[in-house]
Amino acid sequence: MFMNALLSGLTLGGVYALVAMGLTIQYGVSRSLNLGYGEFLIGAAFAVYVLFGALGISPYLLALVVVPVAFGLSWLIYRVMLTPILRRARTPVALEIDSLLLTFGLLFAMMGIMLLVFGSNYTSYTYLSVPVRILDATVALNRLVSFGAAVVVGALAFAFLMRTRTGMALRAVAVDPVGAQLVGIDVKWAAGLAFAIGGAIAALGGVLISTYMTFTAEMGVVFTMKALIVVIMAGVGHVVGALLVGLALGLIEAFVAAYLDPGLTVAVIYAVFLLALIVRPVGIFGRAVR
Amino acid sequence: MLEVSNLSVSYGRHLALSDVALSVGQGEIVVVLGANGAGKSTFIKALAGLVTPAPGARILLGGQSLERLPAHQIVEAGLALVPEGRHLFSTLTVAENLSLGAFLPRTRAQASDSLERVFAVFPKLRQRLSQIAGTMSGGEQQMVAIGRAMMTDPQLLLLDEPSLGLSPLLTTELFRALPNIAATGTSVLMVEQNSHQSLSISDRGYLLEDGRITGEGAASDLLQSEAVQKAYLGM
Numbered sequence: 001m002f003m004n005a006l007l008s009g010l011t012l013g014g015v016y017a018l019v020a021m022g023l024t025i026q027y028g029v030s031r032s033l034n035l036g037y038g039e040f041l042i043g044a045a046f047a048v049y050v051l052f053g054a055l056g057i058s059p060y061l062l063a064l065v066v067v068p069v070a071f072g073l074s075w076l077i078y079r080v081m082l083t084p085i086l087r088r089a090r091t092p093v094a095l096e097i098d099s100l101l102l103t104f105g106l107l108f109a110m111m112g113i114m115l116l117v118f119g120s121n122y123t124s125y126t127y128l129s130v131p132v133r134i135l136d137a138t139v140a141l142n143r144l145v146s147f148g149a150a151v152v153v154g155a156l157a158f159a160f161l162m163r164t165r166t167g168m169a170l171r172a173v174a175v176d177p178v179g180a181q182l183v184g185i186d187v188k189w190a191a192g193l194a195f196a197i198g199g200a201i202a203a204l205g206g207v208l209i210s211t212y213m214t215f216t217a218e219m220g221v222v223f224t225m226k227a228l229i230v231v232i233m234a235g236v237g238h239v240v241g242a243l244l245v246g247l248a249l250g251l252i253e254a255f256v257a258a259y260l261d262p263g264l265t266v267a268v269i270y271a272v273f274l275l276a277l278i279v280r281p282v283g284i285f286g287r288a289v290r
Numbered sequence: 291m292l293e294v295s296n297l298s299v300s301y302g303r304h305l306a307l308s309d310v311a312l313s314v315g316q317g318e319i320v321v322v323l324g325a326n327g328a329g330k331s332t333f334i335k336a337l338a339g340l341v342t343p344a345p346g347a348r349i350l351l352g353g354q355s356l357e358r359l360p361a362h363q364i365v366e367a368g369l370a371l372v373p374e375g376r377h378l379f380s381t382l383t384v385a386e387n388l389s390l391g392a393f394l395p396r397t398r399a400q401a402s403d404s405l406e407r408v409f410a411v412f413p414k415l416r417q418r419l420s421q422i423a424g425t426m427s428g429g430e431q432q433m434v435a436i437g438r439a440m441m442t443d444p445q446l447l448l449l450d451e452p453s454l455g456l457s458p459l460l461t462t463e464l465f466r467a468l469p470n471i472a473a474t475g476t477s478v479l480m481v482e483q484n485s486h487q488s489l490s491i492s493d494r495g496y497l498l499e500d501g502r503i504t505g506e507g508a509a510s511d512l513l514q515s516e517a518v519q520k521a522y523l524g525m
């Protein structure tokens with residue numbers, strides 16, 4: 001049982017880590033918390049479900065279409081919906097409240113469309129559902145492949161942030177938007193790019209999770225909350241922290257489900273979250289980014 | 291090289307800057323003296339594109355109009371600001387801060403030359419490259435902030451109260467460094483409060499009161515003037 005829980009925790013945690021990384025990039029750079037983040041994840045899951053059913057193409061290959069679409073859509077949403085309030089907002093707090101309201105609306109719009117098209121039933125499909133034995137445990141191949149994809153993309157995104165000029169510009173905006181402008185970085189461009197990268201990563205997470213989990217049109221908010229918990233626990237904008245805490249979250253979920261009760265996972269996660277907030281209000285990796 | 295005229299800025303109904311005109315020549319050091327709340331930061335932010343000037347303002351840098359450009363394009367045009375509060379990338383290293391200074395393609399090509407120029411002015415920074423900028427003392431952070439601005443390879447360097455929060459010793463050190471920067475052809479325009487030292491290293495000075503320029507002259511003349519001594523030099 002221990003090995004089983006460990007494997008399912010690691011595989012799920014890997015995807016959580018990736019999804020949380022996307023949100024921390026989005027929120028950390030653009031300062032707009034996207035409450036519709038999880039809807040991108042679920043939207044991608046449904047898109048893959050439909051395309052896989054119609055064309056029979058591997059979900060992992062379909063990601064090559066779904067992820068760029070999510071990138072473009074997120075960018076468009078940022079430019080059309082969020083840049084106008086950037087101009088309007090007089091203070092960072094006003095900006096945050098305005099963007100919360102807007103993305104709250106986005107959440108309901110996207111969820112509404114998905115409910116209309118797919119109803120509120122649990123949806124799933126079967127792909128690479130082959131048991132693989134590792135030591136004395138079994139794990140489905142789709143979980144392993146999804147985990148591998150999450151690790152590779154997470155590493156690539158991390159290298160992009162740390163090693164490229166564009167990545168460094170995004171980090172600079174996350175740390176100090178005024179300072180960034182003063183070295184010639186177009187902050188609006190950077191925020192739009194970060195928003196798009198986050199949306200793309202959420203969509204990839206949706207594709208990966210859909211290969212082994214059932215999902216519904218109303219489930220986006222669960223993923224938003226989990227990603228947000230990870231982001232806040234790690235410290236907003238802290239990418240390495242989001243990866244580690246995301247992995248830990250998957251493990252906690254798996255072990256609680258295996259040893260206590262699957263119904264308790266959410267409660268335990270919130271308890272851990274609360275504890276972390278009380279002990280370290282600026283996040284475990286403890287630097288106040290703002 | 292910098293020609294400013296008709297520069298006014300309002301915050302809502304409050305007119306913080308009114309009809310300011312000023313010029314800075316190539317390689318010149320110019321100081322604008324004003325009391326707390328006189329509009330110094332507003333003036334310097336308007337030049338850098340961080341606040342929007344009222345219509346009719348003219349800001350020419352080497353013949354190029356800046357008054358309508360967003361902040362990041364003003365940097366591209368050759369104007370660099372060391373702002374109030376510095377706005378360093380506090381969680382990044384000194385090396386990363388300086389390297390980000392050369393973010394633009396125009397400045398990237400010159401990055402290694404610019405870096406040598408920064409080290410020539412602030413030799414201490416060479417040993418501190420791997421330190422996290424936010425963990426440095428105020429004076430050291432000011433050096434990094436000026437260094438970062440120098441990395442943008444500016445024609446004109448703007449400094450908002452560079453001596454604010456520094457010890458007298460560090461202030462002296464800082465003001466000694468500025469003529470070295472100007473000697474490389476970069477003009478310097480700073481705003482200061484009660485600084486005898488800022489006038490002593492400047493070529494010319496302006497007096498700013500309640501958002502208006504109320505006097506100007508050669509720095510040596512201003513240092514002698516009784517009115518200036520009373521109002522700005524605390525004598």
Ligand SMILES: Nc1ncnc2c1ncn2[C@@H]1O[C@H](COP(=O)(O)OP(=O)(O)O)[C@@H](O)[C@H]1O
Nearest residue numbers: 301304306324325326327328329330331332333
């Ligand atoms: N963002 C702002 N909103 C409203 N009023 C402001 C703002 N910034 C500055 N002011 C006002 O404009 C005047 C000039 O401020 P400032 O340029 O910061 O002066 P200084 O830098 O000389 O101390 C002050 O009266 C100040 O209260």
Ligand SMILES: [Mg+2]
Nearest residue numbers: 330331332374
């Ligand atoms: Mg000021």
